[in-house]
Amino acid sequence: MIRAVLLAATLALSAGPAPAVQPDEVLADPALESRAREISKELRCLVCRNEAIDDSNAELARILRLLVRERVVAGDSDGEVIDYVVDRYGEYVLLRPRFTLGNALIWLSGPLILALGGFAAWRYVRARAPQAAAQPAPLTEAERRDLDALLRDGS
Incomplete structure (x- = not known):
């Protein structure tokens, strides 16, 4: 009984996500297959969105x-294969988009908005804070006489 429970636990713990690669897709050369798998981990499934093509059943x-395996067998380097796929499907196919001048605004807009908001909040709080350094000017002798006269007349 204990062995059956241990066997079931071992099987349950060792079961993980299985790659979606079909047996008829696997290349005969293990080195080329390994390269194709590594490249496939960098490419997004356009149907599943945030899943690598190596893990998707779409x-x-x-x-x-x-396509990746075809290009690997043709002798393309990893970079050439990725560039070929990007040229056909756009940069969205990359799981980790490249930092280019064209998308720099997207990459930098979050920190820029945060910095501008922090600066605006700092300016607002600073403007609303009481001015401790600003002391009223002392009364002149004429103003003091007028005030004394008003206070005497008002009582």
Whole structure:
């Protein structure tokens, strides 16, 4: 009984997400297959969004996996394969987009807005704070006489 429980626990703990790569997609050369798997981890499934094509069961992901393997077998480097896929499907296919001048505004807009908001809050609080350094000017002798006269007349 204990062995059955241990076997069930071992199987449950060892079960993880299985790659979606079909047996007919696997390349005969293990080195090329390893390269294709590494490249596939960098590419996004356009159907599943935030899932690598290596983990997706979507038909488009299968097409992309086959395309990657075709380019690897053709002798392209990893960078050339990724560039080829990006040229065909756009930069959205990358799980980690590149930092380019074209998308720098997107990358930097969050920190920029945060900094501008912090500066505006600092200015607002500073403007609303009482001015401790600003003391009223002392009364002149004529103003003091007028005040004394008003106070005497008012009582």
